[in-house]
Amino acid sequence: MPRPDLRPARRLLPFLLVAFTLLTACAPAAPSTGPAPAWSADSPAGEIARWMRRACRGPLANRQCTEQNLVALVGQAGIGRAMEVLDTLMRVDAGVRTYGHELAHGMGIAAYTGPQTMHAAFAACPAGEGAGCHHGVVQGYFLDLVSQGRMPGTAELDALCEPHRPNTFLYGQCGHGMGHGLMAVYQNHVPRTLRACDQASDPYIRESCYSGIFMENIVLVTHPHNTTGGHGATQGRHGADDAHAGHGDAHGGHGASADHGSVDHGTADEPWQPLDRDDPLYPCSVVGEQYQPACYVMQTGAMLYLNGGSVTDAGHACEGAPQRMMPICFGSLGRDIMALAEMDHARSLAMCGRVARMGGGQGELWCMLGVVQNLVNLAATADEGMRFCRLVTADGHKSECYRAVGEQMLTLLPADEQRGHACQSAEPGFVAACRMGARLADAAREDQVR
Template identity: 55%
Template structure:
């Protein structure tokens, strides 16, 4: 799989796959839930019926609605399976703004709760849908890792090599599994980034290692910005159900939901200029200093917008900068122009990656409104060697395809782009995203035919498909 495909997948971690048949029903209340009146639904009820019941029940509570919604959805897993439970969550998201805001975290918690045994890991993982930024997938992987931790087992090469192997035939599922490994390792290592990255390095497969790095850096931001979205938080909500434990999930986007601090870490606002016992960090070295690898870890630093990307070894930096704008926006209150200026100060090879990250976050800041996204990206004009606004825009389109698991959404955005040169780049990136969604060249080629007249070749080139006639006729 090409590096560009990995970068596209990391933009949002929500690609295309069909939900599998859920596991069979079981009887009795879900563990950790107090007995009470039987719900007014059965496993055969429609997702709409169950979602209406959940809204009625959780409308009566006087505390946060999210724990109530999560408890009720967790109770459904044993009766209807994770696939059906996620269908109910998706239905709630469509009609309830509170649930919509927390949807990714809820999906993550449901994945954690759905994990049961190593023997059922692959089937449970495959039963998750790609909705809600693929949170279900990553939660299932975390559930597995947390179960190992409770047995005193630290995941090693054999675990990392074997767990994603059942999904290798699907580029999408294989990536989601490998990316989830990073989240799982953060749970096992108490959100200590250097130790978790070293855990990623134990994988024999290079793609698993690279994907794992992205999961680690996502989790590092999550556990600072939204601590209630960690696996620890889900465990409290679920009353000990399933594979509850310690960790959380990714930065959805700056003001919307990047995510935060875990017990044992230093404050996120610590001075990253001297992050570890006064030892200066040198990103130019291929190996972090021992104190950095195994000492206390400072997650983020409001006074250093490029931290921790500027203190990790060079081989980890691209994965770090792919998420870094979420951390910057968290501390500056969603200031896109200030974030663009910070990206402009990144090492030369990472500037583009940082602007692409900003585009992902702009998607959320603009509530996926295409005109607003273009307006926000325009605030990066003149930066990044004059390409900051373009790179931001490409981050937007990349994320739109991934969020909706729909190349058409990216193409609709490209139609709103006025510059002909930028429009060609826009369709090329749609093609790159298509390549992460579809393994078959024929399907990728068909998808690109929906581009505006003259721009299908750009899409095909991005998708790795030879244009008809072998020439680019843009």
């Protein structure tokens, strides 16, 4: 079987595939403060987590209570300890695992205390939970701008992520958080916000910024509480003036531009409709080509929300995407399948099997790669990705799986020795595939142990 061209998907997925668990999370319950804390900032994370579960009657049963306590903990014990407590809750409570990334967003916003300390807070965020903490710190910066009535330009956008340029992982996550934050500045109007991202000088930052915009656009509809404005309101910050601006039924501002073939930025004052029940590819179907990769890498979150969670229907919708966007769309489906499968690797693999005959026979492979890349990205280690690859049975797919794990590690482990060591945990016969993905010098040599 010829090897599929996965370059468009792999160019984006290393830092964009965060779990879109909002699809399966239940609606937030009314806040509950519970009993007074029986712990101090120096208490072990497990002790704090146990108290929090009791105080909130189980995090899944009372999500806002959990979020409020975690946000308070950031101020009391620092973002590192607070994230350690979140990690503990995620290990023991399946409910928290379905929205850990979003909780980390809110905690990151709480960690932002001003522009002078923003870069230190950003760097202090742990890499887990799909970098939600990093995204939140950047969102906090933009909520601060909104409260002051300031509009960022090229100088501000370029300076924001520049300190993190040496670290590819942090640099990309900063750009993604920029997209989330700018949506608050521009009142969740996608065309305006895309134009704002266009002001960034670095194409890598622009592309990751676009991805944050499209993710925020979907969450705005599916769970408004989890948007930048929603987090800001939860924490007493000033969010966007109207988190629901432009939600009319008309497709305001959807005219094609002669320059870009995209949403006409000249009609930026017209209303914006985030999603369209009659078009599962919208808004990807109306934005210009330069925005489509970042849009399609998020789009199945919208599809599954609108179709009631049908993987098959989402797969057929992905087949309607432009040819070069299909690998990205099916990869997006793989990411979202993880939430539907409740993080069960075998179930995720079986669900990807439902699209095996789609995408010219490549749907299952692209979907599977979306799963494994997201597993590595969420945990910020190769371990879960390796465990998933061991369940893959077809040699061709298994090889691509391990190769994808190696590629994901490029942004997480800068040293060749680190990536080489991680690849040694691959199955005999597939270490070379992992090393090839990790771009190690001897990767072309066939693995001798078969």
